Amino acid sequence: xxxxxxxxxxxxxxxxxxxxxxxxxxxxxxxxxxxxxxxxxxxxxxxxxxxxxxxxxxxxxxxxxxxxxxxxxxxxxxxxxxxxxxxxxxxxxxxxxxxxxxxxxxxxxxxxxxxxxxxxxxxxxxxxxxxxxxxxxxxxxxxxxxxxxxxxxxxxxxxxxxxxxxxxxxxxxxxxxxxxxxxxxxxxxxxxxxxxxxxxxxxxxxxxxxxxxxxxxxxxxxxxxxxxxxxxxxxxxxxxxxxxxxxxxxxxxxxxxxxxxxxxxxxxxxxxxxxxxxxxxxxxxxxxxx
Amino acid sequence: xxxxxxxxxxxxxxxxxxxxxxxxxxxxxxxxxxxxxxxxxxxxxxxxxxxxxxxxxxxxxxxxxxxxxxxxxxxxxxxxxxxxxxxxxxxxxxxxxxxxxxxxxxxxxxxxxxxxxxxxxxxxxxxxxxxxxxxxxxxxxxxxxxxxxxxxxxxxxxxxxxxxxxxxxxxxxxxxxxxxxxxxxxxxxxxxxxxxxxxxxxxxxxxxxxxxxxxxxxxxx
Numbered sequence: 001x002x003x004x005x006x007x008x009x010x011x012x013x014x015x016x017x018x019x020x021x022x023x024x025x026x027x028x029x030x031x032x033x034x035x036x037x038x039x040x041x042x043x044x045x046x047x048x049x050x051x052x053x054x055x056x057x058x059x060x061x062x063x064x065x066x067x068x069x070x071x072x073x074x075x076x077x078x079x080x081x082x083x084x085x086x087x088x089x090x091x092x093x094x095x096x097x098x099x100x101x102x103x104x105x106x107x108x109x110x111x112x113x114x115x116x117x118x119x120x121x122x123x124x125x126x127x128x129x130x131x132x133x134x135x136x137x138x139x140x141x142x143x144x145x146x147x148x149x150x151x152x153x154x155x156x157x158x159x160x161x162x163x164x165x166x167x168x169x170x171x172x173x174x175x176x177x178x179x180x181x182x183x184x185x186x187x188x189x190x191x192x193x194x195x196x197x198x199x200x201x202x203x204x205x206x207x208x209x210x211x212x213x214x215x216x217x218x219x220x221x222x223x224x225x226x227x228x229x230x231x232x233x234x235x236x237x238x239x240x241x242x243x244x245x246x247x248x249x250x251x252x253x254x255x256x257x258x259x260x261x262x263x264x265x266x267x268x269x270x271x272x273x274x275x276x277x278x279x280x281x282x283x284x285x286x287x288x289x290x
Numbered sequence: 291x292x293x294x295x296x297x298x299x300x301x302x303x304x305x306x307x308x309x310x311x312x313x314x315x316x317x318x319x320x321x322x323x324x325x326x327x328x329x330x331x332x333x334x335x336x337x338x339x340x341x342x343x344x345x346x347x348x349x350x351x352x353x354x355x356x357x358x359x360x361x362x363x364x365x366x367x368x369x370x371x372x373x374x375x376x377x378x379x380x381x382x383x384x385x386x387x388x389x390x391x392x393x394x395x396x397x398x399x400x401x402x403x404x405x406x407x408x409x410x411x412x413x414x415x416x417x418x419x420x421x422x423x424x425x426x427x428x429x430x431x432x433x434x435x436x437x438x439x440x441x442x443x444x445x446x447x448x449x450x451x452x453x454x455x456x457x458x459x460x461x462x463x464x465x466x467x468x469x470x471x472x473x474x475x476x477x478x479x480x481x482x483x484x485x486x487x488x489x490x491x492x493x494x495x496x497x498x499x500x501x502x503x504x505x506x507x508x509x510x511x
Contacts, residue, residue: 091411122417133412137430147416150426199416 041102042067042202042234043088043124048097048109050083057083058094059258065203065236067102070229072245072266073238075255076281081238084255085205088236089127090118101125101202125203126196130212132188134180140167140191141176144198152199159198166194170224186217190224197228204228204235211240242285246270254278294478301469301479305462305486312461313490317448319383324390324447325440331395333424336402346395353392359453361385366457382454390447397439401432434505441498445491452487462486 043065050058058080065071073081086092088099093109100106101124107117135143144163148154154162167173170190180188189209196204206225210218222244229235229248239245245252245266252269254262254277262275273279334346353361366381376384405428413423455464463483470479 089415091414118414119417119419122415127411127415129408129412129415131408133406133408135409135412135427137434146426147418150422151417195416 040067041065042069043099043101045084045088045099046097048084048087048094048099050080050087050092050094057258058087060097061255061258061260063088063236063253063260065234067202067234068232069234069250070248071236071251071253072249073236073253073255074240074242074245074281075253075261079255080258081255082207085127085207085236085238088121088203089125089205090121091127093118124201125205126199126201127205127207128189128192128196128209130208132180132185132192132212134188134191134195136180139177139179140172140183143180143191144195147195147199163194163198166197167191170194184217185213186220189213189217189221193221193224193228202234204233206235206237206239208238208240240285242270242282254281256281294475297473297475298478298482301466301482302486304469305466305479305483308460308465309462309486309490312454312459312464313448313451316379316382316386316451316454316459316461317444320386320451321390321444321447323383323387324394325398327387327391328394328398331391332398332402335395335399350392350395353389358385358389358450359456361389362453362457378454378457378459381457382451382459386447386451386454389450390443394440394443397436397443398432401436402428404435405431434502437498437502437505441494441501445494448490448494449487 041064043063045061045063048058048061048063049056061080061084063071063084073084075081083092087094093113096110098106098108099121101121104120104124105114107113107120135146138146141160141163144167145154145156145159148159148162149156164173164176167176170193172187172190172194175183175187175191180191183191193209209225210221213221218241222241225235225237226244226248237245237249249266251263252266253260254269254273254275256277262269262273262278269278270282273282331346331349334342335350337343337346362382362385365376365385366378369376402424409427409431410423413427418426451459451461452463454461455467458464466479466483470476473479
């Protein structure tokens with residue numbers, strides 16, 4: 001959970017980057033369209049910086065997400081992936097940089113934030129947590145309708161109908177009156193996904209959605225996320241599941257030491273990474289015993 | 291000894307009635323008001339506002355650092371000296387509420403802190419404000435955690451209300467004192483009072499167990 005876990009290792013290359021408009025380490029122009037050309041940009045983040053005390057977790061991160069695009073962040077733990085994701089949802093406040101959603105204001109974190117800035121971000125995006133963070137005192141259905149009903153003021157009957165349809169889609173219709181502790185880890189995480197979907201966000205954020213699951217439960221959660229991706233949901237996914245990244249991602253960002261080391265189509269990143277650090281990371285993940 | 295047994299039986303219901311009409315209402319009213327004070331003080335202590343949090347800390351420190359009997363006497367015997375005259379019952383409720391407020395504030399603060407940070411974040415990510423997250427997500431979970439220590443506080447309070455006998459409130463202990471003064475059978479009547487307090491507290495403990503079981507299903511992980 002802690003965003004600053006063990007990232008004391010520093011990239012050797014942080015020198016002279018602060019005001020750079022794009023990541024100097026990126027081998028290719030990060031703005032070059034990779035998705036279908038008619039896809040319009042949904043999210044633009046520029047120069048996101050964040051430190052926890054002396055620990056510089058993010059050093060100028062740029063991120064573009066187009067509508068319908070699936071962006072996957074990979075990298076060693078402590079590389080800053082989760083902090084990027086949390087910044088997009090207003091759970092962390094960057095020290096500098098800008099974030100804007102299409103049609104919304106640009107938030108400049110170097111300046112004092114306008115009141116309600118974090119709500120503006122949460123209006124557009126919804127987060128699925130590693131530890132699901134379901135509300136233990138509420139049933140599955142109550143968990144899902146809480147946001148639509150209490151925050152978005154959707155009439156209760158409508159919220160229930162929509163929640164039931166979503167639960168049905170992930171195969172949990174009969175669990176709607178169960179409490180979270182009565183569910184398996186995979187079921188809990190699927191409810192966590194439905195809770196995010198029920199908010200009808202423009203952007204879904206997944207923070208290592210399968211890392212806390214037993215191995216045999218990973219598949220059921222990944223297949224739900226893959227289906228959502230196929231349906232055209234826009235999402236940013238932090239994960240260690242490289243197989244998922246390869247299948248579902250439109251763009252993969254490899255992060256290390258608070259910078260984006262390399263970004264590109266999954267086919268390129270996984271088969272012919274240009275950066276040595278990417279290669280080493282992939283080797284470690286794919287052949288951990290060597 | 292026959293007369294002793296008879297005195298026990300004859301005084302039993304008057305003393306129990308003193309408990310039902312004096313001790314229990316006094317404890318209940320003070321506890322409810324005290325919880326409201328405690329929640330406010332706990333939130334003040336947790337606040338990022340330094341002044342608020344210092345006020346909360348000061349309040350808890352004063353309440354915990356002074357005897358309840360002294361607090362009671364300040365309100366009932368002290369305040370009239372500055373022109374504030376309060377009847378016995380309101381004085382007692384005021385003193386006990388303020389006292390519970392200090393002790394329960396720490397319990398509630400700890401209970402709020404015991405709810406995982408992820409629960410706050412889950413509330414935020416579905417768009418809730420701080421206040422809504424606190425009310426809808428955090429406090430219901432904190433409530434379960436605080437049932438055992440708050441029950442403890444309540445049971446202590448039930449016994450502490452015997453102090454109100456010193457400011458002329460007719461409650462369980464005052465009734466037994468009055469009978470004892472009349473019959474001069476102090477040992478019997480004070481033991482009888484102790485027994486009846488104990489019976490009350492046994493009933494409250496079983497109520498606590500039932501409440502815990504009821505709330506348990508909400509938090510099992």
